[in-house]
Amino acid sequence: MNELTIAFILSTTVPFAANAADNNMADMKGMNGHGMHDMQNMSGMKNMQEAKPGQVAMAEGEVKKVDFTQGKVTLKHxxxxxxxxxxxxxxxxxxxSAMLSNIKSGDMxxxxxxxxxxxxxVTKLEK
Structure with missing residues (x-):
């Protein structure tokens, strides 16, 4: 094959392969129909804020127990x-431990x- 034939083959097949790969990523099993572009809407991800590099995302949880004497909190998260x-x-x-003063069992x-x-x-806590 000469270079012109190879160039023609690549120019016609690469876009189709890229499109097929993109379609396969959108239909991945186990992602409940969510494509890679839509991962922030997946169950378990919706409660997370997007974090900047070096920053920890905020998560949501339910307070199950507050232990003031030990400075601990039980969270369902x-x-x-x-x-x-x-x-x-x-x-x-x-x-x-001052974080615990405004929360009680059952609070989100x-x-x-x-x-x-x-x-x-827990390094940051908001009610």
Missing amino acids: GPLDNLEMPAMTMVFKVAD VRFQADKVDGALT
Whole structure:
């Protein structure tokens, strides 16, 4: 084959391959019809705010228990991407026990969590 034939073949097949790949990405199994362009609307992602690089996204959770004496809160939450954690209910330390003064069991909150000195810690909490 000469260079002109190869150029012709590439110019006619590459756009079709790219379009097919894009269509396959939009129809991926397990994504409930959400394409790669629509991932922010997926279940579990809708409660996350988009984070800037180096910033932890805010997540939503339900307060299950507040332990003032230990400075801990039990939260039922969605996935925490920065901690590579699926949705679950778990106990977190709080960075500042004053965060606990305005919340009670049953409250819906927005929070940031990160590893602080090896412990999973709520670093920001909003009611």
